[in-house]
Amino acid sequence: MTGRNATEIAAPWLDRLRRVPGWLEPAEALLLHELAGRQHRAGRCVELGSYQGRSALALASALPAGQRLLCVDTFAGSAEHQPGGAFFEPSTLAPDGTVSTLGLFRRHVAAAGLDDRVETWAMPSLAAAARFEGRVSLLFVDADHAYAGVSADLAAWRPHLGPGAVVVLHDVGDWEGPTRCAADLLAAGFSRLAQGGTALALAVPAGA
Ligand SMILES: C[S@@+](CC[C@H](N)C(=O)[O-])C[C@H]1O[C@@H](n2cnc3c(N)ncnc32)[C@H](O)[C@@H]1O
Numbered sequence: 001m002t003g004r005n006a007t008e009i010a011a012p013w014l015d016r017l018r019r020v021p022g023w024l025e026p027a028e029a030l031l032l033h034e035l036a037g038r039q040h041r042a043g044r045c046v047e048l049g050s051y052q053g054r055s056a057l058a059l060a061s062a063l064p065a066g067q068r069l070l071c072v073d074t075f076a077g078s079a080e081h082q083p084g085g086a087f088f089e090p091s092t093l094a095p096d097g098t099v100s101t102l103g104l105f106r107r108h109v110a111a112a113g114l115d116d117r118v119e120t121w122a123m124p125s126l127a128a129a130a131r132f133e134g135r136v137s138l139l140f141v142d143a144d145h146a147y148a149g150v151s152a153d154l155a156a157w158r159p160h161l162g163p164g165a166v167v168v169l170h171d172v173g174d175w176e177g178p179t180r181c182a183a184d185l186l187a188a189g190f191s192r193l194a195q196g197g198t199a200l201a202l203a204v205p206a207g208a
Helices: 012-018 027-042 054-060 102-111 125-131 147-160 176-187
Strands: 044-048 069-073 118-122 136-141 163-167 191-196 200-202
Touching: 012 027, 027 044, 027 054, 027 136, 027 163, 027 191, 027 200, 044 054, 044 147, 054 069, 054 102, 054 136, 069 102, 069 125, 102 118, 102 125, 125 147, 136 147, 147 163, 147 176, 163 176, 176 200
Parallel strands: 044 069, 044 136, 069 118, 136 163
Antiparallel strands: 163 200, 191 200
């Protein structure tokens, strides 16, 4: 859908995003930004897995005044973010020795001037799905990367997806969980909409 090369785009939101620690690549951020700019008209944009705010900046910066991205994260990090893990970042270590990214997340969102475009739920994804009311038009899934975890997130949020909704899985091709779940969704009738890097956008089947 984009056709634009993220390396050639000069946008304040993309400059900000590059300063936030995380793994979302510019091409992936651009895809999220374009989808949020379009999908917000049909319902709520929701991200599962916010970490320090990199993807939140891509999504929330595309929303108009009065709309807020719902960011869901325990802010305690996944297994790979814990001390000794492959993706541990020392700056996320709280004084009590636990990983906590909520303060960093809030700081990065505020620095980007996006406080009024973000609503934060610090809780597990499944608890958030049980509490959520309304219609989701864009669901970005980037929380637990284990197959069981991604599957559970998709199952829990599936009832909230309205007609025309789009699901974006991050790390497709890089991690087994999202890769197998993308195949599951395609087999279930979702259609491939667009891809930027490892971010794969899939459209909910019509009439489902
Ligand atoms: C890969 S990071 C997200 C990166 C983020 N999207 C970005 O662009 O920087 C995964 C995040 O998911 C969160 N997480 C893992 N399992 C979760 C769960 N079951 N519910 C909510 N958050 C979860 C972790 O705390 C971590 O911050």
